[in-house]
Amino acid sequence: MELEIIQQSQISNALKQIAEKVFANQRISPEEGLLLYQEADLGFLGTLANYVRERLHGDKTYFNRNFHIEPTNICIYNCEFCSYKRNFGQEGAWEYNLQEMMEMVKTYDGQAITEVHIVGGVHPKRDLHYYGEILSAIKAHRPKLHIKAFTAVELEFMIKKAGFSIEEGLKKLKAYGLDSIPGGGAEIFDKEIREEVCGAKSTTDIWLEIHETAHKVGLPSNATILYGHIEKYEHRIDHMLRLRNLQDRTNGFNTYIPLKFRKENNHLSHLGEVSTEEDLRNYAVSRIFLDNIPHLKAYWPMIGKQTTQLALSFGVDDIDGTIDDSTKIYSMAGVEDQNPKLNTESLIKLIKDVKRIPIERDTVYNEIKVY
Ligand code: V47
Ligand code: SF4
DSSP: OHHHHHHHHHHHHHHHHHHHHHHTTOOOOHHHHHHHHHHOOHHHHHHHHHHHHHHHHTTEEEEEEEEEEOOBOBOSOOOTTOSSOBOTTOTTOOBOOHHHHHHHHHTTTTSOOOEEEEOOOOOTTOOHHHHHHHHHHHHHHOTTSEEEEOOHHHHHHHHHHTTOOHHHHHHHHHHHTOOBBOOTTOOOOOHHHHHHHHTTSOOHHHHHHHHHHHHHTTOOEEEEEEESSSOOHHHHHHHHHHHHHHHHHHOOEEEEEEEEOOOTTSTTGGGOOOOHHHHHHHHHHHHHHOTTOOEEBOOHHHHOHHHHHHHTTTTOOEEEEEOOTTOOTTGGGTOSOSSOOOOHHHHHHHHHTTTOEEEEEOTTOOEEEEO
């Protein structure tokens, strides 16, 4: 009994020390991060995470005006969590050609869109030059549109297929018109867990090398984590630690985006999904632990609008953009909103309803308009 009380008081002392560090703007250790996941209650986490969020951004809540192009869902890999991938000729497979993708871009002519986000499967027949043509066609048509494109997994394949080193390939893509790199493909960095959920695709080292090299050649990027499947808290901390270390060297990450595993139509359906409370806890620990990545994004098509509003008090300061119904990654994995499109007005209302300040931003967080 006594021992229990001592342990209890040690735990709360440890949490108290973490709180003191956070309020003094000091970095917390991996052990402390783990303790937050294991021991801290939701209120405690929210208080610390919101403190960090408001210290960095006040009430500002960022969004952008973007649309997605998913060139293909044909993919050489078979990630266990993926509901989206198809083989050639399989029902539901698509592969758009250059002309079709340009038609998509042109449907936004005259609209105040600042970014196109291009990601898809790893198509065995398409290399860097194929995608380079798309980049330069988009730039020729709309020079100011920021192109955020290709996960590190797609990049590894297309660059190697064209016979370049990572650095040469990224420089070539930049010359074709690439402006930045999205955060996908990171999944979970722990070797054993990665092996189990997406063993065949780019390794952790390659993912990190591609982002480090991108930063070096002047391409900023984002980072994701896929959480809520078979990983444990220590794997989430390990994941963030690797990102935090890389960021210390390059300062090239803009945003961290936790992606909640969604269970429909994939090989991990039996795992179910984590609760909304777990989502909020995870945002909060991420905000507290990743002291050097400026923004934390809740990807609303995946967690829904209400959880997104709650997340704004648990460290999140960014809610992505107005997304056309062309994003299928989540609709195929079972999100409630099968047609994730939110016009700017409703996005602004969503933010204002929880007493935050909506700020339209460009991809690299220059402020375009305060609402
Ligand atoms: O890497 C796939 C994830 C990612 C499932 O950089 C799944 O701004 C949950 O990275 N349940 C691609 N997630 C999307 C992505 C992204 C999204 C929004 C913004 C940005 C950005 C990047 O989608 C994949 C994978 O982690 N994913 N299947 C699933 N069943
Ligand atoms: Fe392919 Fe990406 Fe799906 Fe993995 S997650 S199978 S790499 S489309």
